[in-house]
Amino acid sequence: MRAVVFAYHNVGVRCIQVLLARGVDIALVVTHQDNPAETIWFDSVAALCAEHGIAVTTPEDPASAELDQQVRAIAPDFIFSFYYRHMLPVGLLAHARVGAFNMHGSLLPKYRGRVPINWAVLHGEQVTGATLHEMLAKPDAGAIIAQTSVPILPDDTAFQVFGKVVVAAEQTLWNVLPEMLAGRIPRLPNDLSKGSYFGGRKAEDGRIDWQQPAQAIYNLHRAVAPPYPGAFTVLGATTYVIGAARMARRTFADLPAGLAVVDNSIFGVGNDGQAIAIRTLTANGNTVTPEQLQQALIDNPH
Structure with missing residues (x-):
């Protein structure tokens, strides 16, 4: 044949x-x-x-x-x-x-x-x-x-x-x-x-809507994680991309939705108080430390 x-x-x-x-x-x-x-x-x-x-x-x-x-x-x-x-x-x-x-x-x-x-x-x-x-x-x-x-x-x-x-x-x-x-x-x-x-997806479709539940945010991360462009959010003039994450075991009902630093660890909080634990976060191709993100959050409050 x-x-x-x-x-x-x-x-x-x-x-x-x-x-x-x-x-x-x-x-x-x-x-x-x-x-x-x-x-x-x-x-x-x-x-x-x-x-x-x-x-x-x-x-x-x-x-x-x-x-x-x-x-x-x-x-x-x-x-x-x-x-x-x-x-x-x-x-x-x-x-x-x-x-x-x-x-x-x-x-x-x-x-x-x-x-x-x-x-x-x-x-x-x-x-x-x-x-x-x-x-x-x-x-x-x-x-x-x-x-x-x-x-x-x-x-x-x-x-x-x-x-x-x-x-x-x-x-x-x-x-x-x-x-x-x-x-x-x-x-x-x-x-x-x-x-x-x-239809197809564009890199812009990876923008995180923090008003969604944490599980939906986590699913977005999983769907576009590297080698795809990654789920991202913007603070000030800086774009932050999630490289690796897991659903967090703890809740953060007292924190606003968005990126947060708690106990020297980075989290992404959804509108339901659940969160993803972010193991790797990058900006401009470089790994962002909890200290660096904390300063960015102070400079760009929710």
Whole structure:
């Protein structure tokens, strides 16, 4: 069986390795040029393809006529998308003889759309996973082929959950691929009325609203903790970013919502008197000590 693969990130790397291990002939991989403005903490699809002698292209627009002609000439049995960042045009998908399939980082139909793992952590979900589904014109709307779930523990960050989802994606593809290659493709309903759709997130979305309960603030921290940009707040002209934190065991009903220094330790107090214990706080890339934060709080009172 011959495939054209659109791929990026760790999910792209691992799923390409699964295809190779199952004997799929990968005629072409379409990936992205790394953005120099982005923190690249993940593995390289292009480097993997170079190791295996797989042809690679990095078009800015997957809807280009040149790419369409290239895929048409290959006449693939399958088109796969593994964490490729753009929607693929329906005309291009039609070039796959058997079908076109995408690996999504949630348990569809929940969390359709962009950055599903971050959204799941932000909303305090206890489980997520990976779903292989058929690609249609509408994002993440096609029939479900297979999915694998993973737990989200109370203190897991989105980065930690992403590591689990990479393994879930690998397991999902490994387990169902023999049936797909044999022409027996399971198609389960993907009931969009039981799910949700979310857009992308920007660094500004990490701004902390201290009028929320502490658990909601903690979930925001977990959802955007490094290597993502981080949850942040501003005192005066200084932006403070939370690097590492946990829910605090003590309450602070007598303190206003916001950053606080108590017993030489840094806390973030929610509007419910609960708090997060902040182990690492940075400003301008430097670690902030309790003494430094205390002075900043004196200079910029609530």
